[in-house]
Amino acid sequence: MNRSQRLVAIMKLLSERPGELLPLSFFTERFGAAKSTISEDLALVKEALEADGSGRLRTHAGAAGGVQYWPLPSREEEQETLLELCRLLSDPGRILPGGFVYMTDLITHPIWSARIGAIMAARFIDAEPDVVLTVETKGIPLALMVARALGLPMVVARREGRVTEGPSVTLHYISGSRRIHTMTVGLRALWRGARVLVVDDFMKAGATARAMVDVAGEMGASVAGVGVFVSTAEPARKQVQRYVSLLTLEQVDEVARTVRVVPADRLTKE
Amino acid sequence: MNRSQRLVAIMKLLSERPGELLPLSFFTERFGAAKSTISEDLALVKEALEADGSGRLRTHAGAAGGVQYWPLPSREEEQETLLELCRLLSDPGRILPGGFVYMTDLITHPIWSARIGAIMAARFIDAEPDVVLTVETKGIPLALMVARALGLPMVVARREGRVTEGPSVTLHYISGSRRIHTMTVGLRALWRGARVLVVDDFMKAGATARAMVDVAGEMGASVAGVGVFVSTAEPARKQVQRYVSLLTLEQVDEVARTVRVVPADRLTKE
Structure with a gap:
């Protein structure tokens, strides 16, 4: 998958699993991509949500890190x-x-x-x-x-x-x-x-x-x-x-x- | 919004409105983008869903055209x-x-x-x-x-x-x-x-x-x-x-x- 495809697939996954803490490893395994690549993807998703004004993405740092998404309206x-x-x-x-x-x-x-x-x-x-x-x-x-x-x-x-x-x-x-x-x-x-x-x-x-x-x-x-x-x-x-x-x-x-x-x-x- | 941001926002919208026939004009108005741009975006979304193996996107051509998305599992x-x-x-x-x-x-x-x-x-x-x-x-x-x-x-x-x-x-x-x-x-x-x-x-x-x-x-x-x-x-x-x-x-x-x-x-x- 290229970056565009990953962004779509990540947003799809987040929408299907609201509130769940998804570790970075979940994405790296699924997409066969490096942690740094996934981190960049998630930063782009966050930017897009902010530009759109709806949805909340929370990033948790550290070993047990990952992301949580909530489909909150603007x-x-x-x-x-x-x-x-x-x-x-x-x-x-x-x-x-x-x-x-x-x-x-x-x-x-x-x-x-x-x-x-x-x-x-x-x-x-x-x-x-x-x-x-x-x-x-x-x-x-x-x-x-x-x-x-x-x-x-x-x-x-x-x-x-x-x-x-x-x-x-x-x-x-x-x-x-x-x-x-x-x-x-x-x-x-x-x-x-x-x-x-x-x-x-x-x-x-x-x-x-x-x-x-x-x-x-x-x-x-x-x-x-x-x-x-x-x-x-x-x-x-x-x-x-x-x-x-x-x-x-x-x-x-x-x-x-x-x-x-x-x-x-x-x-x-x- | 740039293309990455639109792809994320489009996938978010589709996930929130499964089964609805969304006309192209819905996206052009929302993102202030040309129809041709949105069509390209939607083609990329479709490609990404096919690469991911889950979700179904149907494109309807013509004046009353648009897209419908269903979150079906692989x-x-x-x-x-x-x-x-x-x-x-x-x-x-x-x-x-x-x-x-x-x-x-x-x-x-x-x-x-x-x-x-x-x-x-x-x-x-x-x-x-x-x-x-x-x-x-x-x-x-x-x-x-x-x-x-x-x-x-x-x-x-x-x-x-x-x-x-x-x-x-x-x-x-x-x-x-x-x-x-x-x-x-x-x-x-x-x-x-x-x-x-x-x-x-x-x-x-x-x-x-x-x-x-x-x-x-x-x-x-x-x-x-x-x-x-x-x-x-x-x-x-x-x-x-x-x-x-x-x-x-x-x-x-x-x-x-x-x-x-x-x-x-x-x-x-x-």
Whole structure:
């Protein structure tokens, strides 16, 4: 392979293995090239990413050295994606009975979930989580894409225990509509001392996110952050104190057939 | 940007948008370069992918021309991944009561689910599906990654109808253990005439896959294929006639603590 071919192949590998620490030897063996050659290649990749304004490449020096890549969006890509999502979600055709907004098509489409996941990953990468926790079912595509962008495992809390998950920790919680729910996480899935990033697609009262924070605590894990794709403007006071929401569902009027979704404040709510 | 930088940025864009038809104008605008320059860049990318032996780039000529990229693995990558998964799954520590094998850690890890998804995508890309259908919960990560590699939307069948999915089609089916189950798919999610690729993580009797095939039929869609990550050797006769399985769970002995998972025959079963 010549340099052009190696640059393409390296970028392909990095994109397929986000978050992984890839030693220089991984590249030298794969391409049959000297360490100095690969180092120059990686410097060119880094330059290109900086020129493009998106993606983060970290170089680790020394014997255990190598590179890590995260597919984080540029500020412009982020803004463009969020504004487009607001436009799509503000379509009155999405209004469902009870003032719900249909968003399953967006969160289950891998192109959208990957973009949203990368935006969420950028908000939390510096909190250094080491696992992403979500709850079945609609949270899974986003959580998987957040985990993918960060190179972390994902854990799915279930509504009830399953033989296929092995022994588990179960807790009960009260939803915003005052019903009792169950949440269960496999003991094999989450470990003591883990730093958990809680991710969900939607937050109203915040009871589900609260339950995820609590179940993580019961399992000896700590919470690195809570991130949701869309949260409702009301109630303003949620059951989790600190969370990041990408979009805010400001208002739905089932009769007038209007819905308004806007980018959330970038700041963490207190 | 110079050529090296463009090659890196182009490969990054292609990796982030698999399956999408990206017109040449997309690149010329983004990089402020002439069409002829971008065409040369893309030819170099194609050469590099061919030298690397993985990934597929298709060039469409003409006014509506452009390129499409799919992150398909090379034959060697595929074999390496499947053998490593067999090794991991054949660990006796994974045996659960009832002869189940714990595999949630692998299918929910984005690095593994992306690799498995790309292998599955390669098996079905020529069947030209236009949507991936799975059922909650454990099928979702794999199905999302298959959909991602093919650039297709994913649809999740639910166990019961939800207000957030809108009106739906529901059917009942009988599992291998003779229990009645319900499966429901939102009318907004699947369209008449769609070519559906059914994906699931595990198949024993094949009742769940059969139900997905049936629900797709009820909605006026046709089936482009059925793909599962692991199927059991017994029963040999499943409720779907044609399917592709990547791995076969040959045997689990709860008492002797042995489990054997092997790569499945590459051929479609009849």
